[in-house]
Amino acid sequence: MEIPLEHVIGLSALLFAIGTVGALTRRNLIVILMSIELMLNAANLAFVGFARAWNSVDGHIFVLMVIVVAAAEVAVGLGIVIALFRNRESVNVEDVSLLRW
Amino acid sequence: MVETGVSSDLLRWIPALPLLGALVHGVGLGLLRREMPRGLVVAISCGAPIAAFAVTCLALAQILGSAGESRVLVDEVFTWIGAGRVSAEMGFSFDPLAAIMCLIVTGVGSLIHIYSIGYMDDDHRDDGGFQRFFAYLNLFLCAMLLLVLGDNLLVLFLGWEGVGLCSYLLIGFWYGDRWNAYCGMKAFVVNRIGDFGFLVGIFLLLGSLGDAATLNFVELKAALPKIVEQTISVPAWLPGPESWRLTTLIGLCFFLGACGKSAQIPLYTWLPDAMAGPTPVSALIHAATMVTAGVYMVCRMSFLYVEAPGASAVIAWTGAATALFAATMAIAQTDIKKVLAYSTISQLGYMFLAAGCGAYGAAIFHVGTHAFFKALLFLGSGAVIMAMHHEQNIDKMGGLRMRLPVTHGVFLVAVLAIAGFPPFSGFFSKDEILLSAYAADQIPGHQWLWAIGLVTAAITAFYMWRLHFRTFFGDCRADPESQRHIHEVGWVVLGPLVVLAAFSFGAGFLGLPQIYGDWLGVPDSNALANFLHGVLPHPEHEIAHATELGLAGLAIGAATLGTLVAAWMYLWSPAVPARIRAALGGVARLVENKYYVDELYDALIVHPLVAVSDKLLFRVVDAGLIDGLGANGSARAVRGLAAHVFKYGQSGLTQGYLITMVVGTLAIVVWMLR
Numbered sequence: 123m124e125i126p127l128e129h130v131i132g133l134s135a136l137l138f139a140i141g142t143v144g145a146l147t148r149r150n151l152i153v154i155l156m157s158i159e160l161m162l163n164a165a166n167l168a169f170v171g172f173a174r175a176w177n178s179v180d181g182h183i184f185v186l187m188v189i190v191v192a193a194a195e196v197a198v199g200l201g202i203v204i205a206l207f208r209n210r211e212s213v214n215v216e217d218v219s220l221l222r223w
Numbered sequence: 224m225v226e227t228g229v230s231s232d233l234l235r236w237i238p239a240l241p242l243l244g245a246l247v248h249g250v251g252l253g254l255l256r257r258e259m260p261r262g263l264v265v266a267i268s269c270g271a272p273i274a275a276f277a278v279t280c281l282a283l284a285q286i287l288g289s290a291g292e293s294r295v296l297v298d299e300v301f302t303w304i305g306a307g308r309v310s311a312e313m314g315f316s317f318d319p320l321a322a323i324m325c326l327i328v329t330g331v332g333s334l335i336h337i338y339s340i341g342y343m344d345d346d347h348r349d350d351g352g353f354q355r356f357f358a359y360l361n362l363f364l365c366a367m368l369l370l371v372l373g374d375n376l377l378v379l380f381l382g383w384e385g386v387g388l389c390s391y392l393l394i395g396f397w398y399g400d401r402w403n404a405y406c407g408m409k410a411f412v413v414n415r416i417g418d419f420g421f422l423v424g425i426f427l428l429l430g431s432l433g434d435a436a437t438l439n440f441v442e443l444k445a446a447l448p449k450i451v452e453q454t455i456s457v458p459a460w461l462p463g464p465e466s467w468r469l470t471t472l473i474g475l476c477f478f479l480g481a482c483g484k485s486a487q488i489p490l491y492t493w494l495p496d497a498m499a500g501p502t503p504v505s506a507l508i509h510a511a512t513m514v515t516a517g518v519y520m521v522c523r524m525s526f527l528y529v530e531a532p533g534a535s536a537v538i539a540w541t542g543a544a545t546a547l548f549a550a551t552m553a554i555a556q557t558d559i560k561k562v563l564a565y566s567t568i569s570q571l572g573y574m575f576l577a578a579g580c581g582a583y584g585a586a587i588f589h590v591g592t593h594a595f596f597k598a599l600l601f602l603g604s605g606a607v608i609m610a611m612h613h614e615q616n617i618d619k620m621g622g623l624r625m626r627l628p629v630t631h632g633v634f635l636v637a638v639l640a641i642a643g644f645p646p647f648s649g650f651f652s653k654d655e656i657l658l659s660a661y662a663a664d665q666i667p668g669h670q671w672l673w674a675i676g677l678v679t680a681a682i683t684a685f686y687m688w689r690l691h692f693r694t695f696f697g698d699c700r701a702d703p704e705s706q707r708h709i710h711e712v713g714w715v716v717l718g719p720l721v722v723l724a725a726f727s728f729g730a731g732f733l734g735l736p737q738i739y740g741d742w743l744g745v746p747d748s749n750a751l752a753n754f755l756h757g758v759l760p761h762p763e764h765e766i767a768h769a770t771e772l773g774l775a776g777l778a779i780g781a782a783t784l785g786t787l788v789a790a791w792m793y794l795w796s797p798a799v800p801a802r803i804r805a806a807l808g809g810v811a812r813l814v815e816n817k818y819y820v821d822e823l824y825d826a827l828i829v830h831p832l833v834a835v836s837d838k839l840l841f842r843v844v845d846a847g848l849i850d851g852l853g854a855n856g857s858a859r860a861v862r863g864l865a866a867h868v869f870k871y872g873q874s875g876l877t878q879g880y881l882i883t884m885v886v887g888t889l890a891i892v893v894w895m896l897r
Contacts, residue, residue: 222874
């Protein structure tokens with residue numbers, strides 16, 4: 123059964139919105155990272171949907187690219203979180219606001 | 224391109240060889256920071272000009288063997304600048320005029336290189352001075368050869384600037400003394416004033432020729448009739464006619480350049496100060512070759528000056544005035560090199576007098592003879608200075624003829640030549656100039672020009688003999704301690720002197736006027752004039768033989784008079800000069816202080832300019848506006864804004880940044896979908 127493009131885009135937009143709200147409202151760094159991951163995958167979903175609708179492989183290539191970058195980003199991000207936790211025994215973003223005026 | 228002569232790949236080597244020498248030294252000193260052994264330095268840097276001289280002789284043999292149009296060798300190496308209709312080739316042309324200049328430059332240059340080995344030998348500073356000196360000398364030779372060989376105005380200008388640079392470098396060679404560095408700077412700056420005129424001349428020529436614009440001399444000569452009729456209107460406040468011929472204006476612009484390079488009024492003040500350089504430099508650059516570049520340029524552009532009678536008259540009068548003015552200044556100098564410096568200015572004035580009167584051949588003849596005897600005088604004075612352990616004041620010399628017999632002998636030959644006694648070379652060339660001034664009835668007041676020349680000849684004889692008597696005759700006035708160390712210098716120094724003395728004596732016979740040739744039974748005795756015949760325009764004045772001989776007799780009489788007065792004052796009655804000085808009072812002080820021209824220039828031009836540059840341009844415009852307001856001001860403004868306004872944007876809250884980013888991205892999306 124053919125899934126209409128509108129459904130794919132709708133799901134993608136929904137996921138992106140959830141990710142954005144999560145990243146903006148939660149204070150736990152790990153949850154923020156997961157929210158960003160959600161946004162990235164929402165974008166991936168849109169890419170795949172469009173690629174399929176227009177019979178083009180460009181979207182797939184972008185998706186592969188995004189997955190690679192996301193993996194790297196998560197590695198670095200979790201590394202920072204672990205380093206932070208070892209120093210502060212906390213993963214709350216509001217506890218790390220030292221770099222300001 | 225106009226095919227103008229026989230193509231020959233030989234020519235490029237004449238300037239290239241000294242350039243190679245300079246490059247080897249430059250790379251060694253500048254990049255590798257190693258000083259070569261002195262033997263190698265000498266071999267390279269003296270070998271280069273001698274090789275260039277040999278190549279010049281080969282080229283000369285080639286054009287002597289042919290006649291007419293093929294008497295010119297050309298060598299187009301590459302297109303230097305191609306800009307629309309105008310293109311400048313890196314091209315050389317070797318016609319009789321260039322040949323004579325090349326021979327002088329490479330010949331006298333080689334001798335002076337050899338002499339420098341001895342003169343610079345005691346330069347033991349550890350900054351590579353010995354090698355640096357020879358590098359500059361070779362570079363100078365390259366630039367001078369570009370100047371005389373260039374077949375277009377731009378190559379000539381390249382050499383013109385090159386010799387100016389080398390002159391600056393060599394005047395300030397002993398830069399440890401601030402005064403020397405100042406003198407170098409003065410020479411450079413004064414020359415730049417002249418160069419400005421030269422450049423304006425080139426631009427005027429290019430601009431007015433329109434479609435026929437070219438820089439090549441042969442093509443310029445062919446294109447010149449297009450602008451001969453053009454006139455330009457001049458502002459009403461200028462005296463003289465309401466409109467000038469364009470050629471006159473262009474000619475005057477070029478002459479301003481020549482004034483700077485060849486030390487004519489009003490731009491002569493740099494040359495006496497240029498004596499701060501080592502003596503071989505004074506001989507090579509500030510007497511024999513570079514300062515004649517202006518004369519050469521006027522002769523090279525003679526096709527223009529023939530069509531510019533106004534400019535020619537200005538040249539003749541400037542030359543005559545400079546000759547007389549500088550000669551009077553030479554009378555009262557006590558520095559042996561300063562006397563020679565003023566004498567050089569005076570002799571250059573003679574050359575311009577000849578060129579202005581249309582006797583370009585006579586000007587080049589005098590360039591040649593002057594190169595020999597003035598190089599000899601300078602090198603001889605250098606030998607005296609070495610013998611006296613760097614004492615240059617003639618008041619502390621005297622009686623040197625017994626201790627320095629060879630130097631005395633060659634110096635005597637040079638003095639006889641410059642004073643104009645037959646058959647020494649200076650007599651023939653100076654006589655030809657005086658004759659041409661006497662006959663130049665196209666110039667208003669030409670008899671006066673001749674009279675000034677004659678008076679100058681008498682003064683020249685006087686101050687040269689004064690110098691000679693004060694240096695070599697009488698009792699030695701040096702202190703006893705240094706007297707014991709006076710001894711003749713080595714043969715590496717004396718050898719070039721002897722060769723130059725031979726030419727100072729004999730060079731005049733190359734341009735022997737026909738009337739003397741008739742006596743000696745030599746047909747076509749004026750070989751130089753015949754050689755130059757096709758290249759330079761020559762005056763067509765018929766002078767009766769009796770007049771010609773009478774004029775020569777007057778010139779000899781003037782020289783004898785000057786000699787006798789000098790002998791009376793400095794040999795027979797040594798008390799006389801002091802009495803004359805006391806009797807003249809203020810006038811003597813005026814002459815001794817060189818008419819206070821330097822002070823006048825300082826007060827009128829230099830000090831106001833320095834004041835404006837320092838107080839206004841440096842302190843207000845540069846330090847205040849550009850640095851203060853522009854560079855530092857904008858930086859300070861950014862720093863202030865950042866410190867007091869933008870820093871509050873840095874909250875340190877990660878989610879604050881995130882919100883900013885989301886809002887910003889949304890704004891961009893909205894703007895794009897608008």
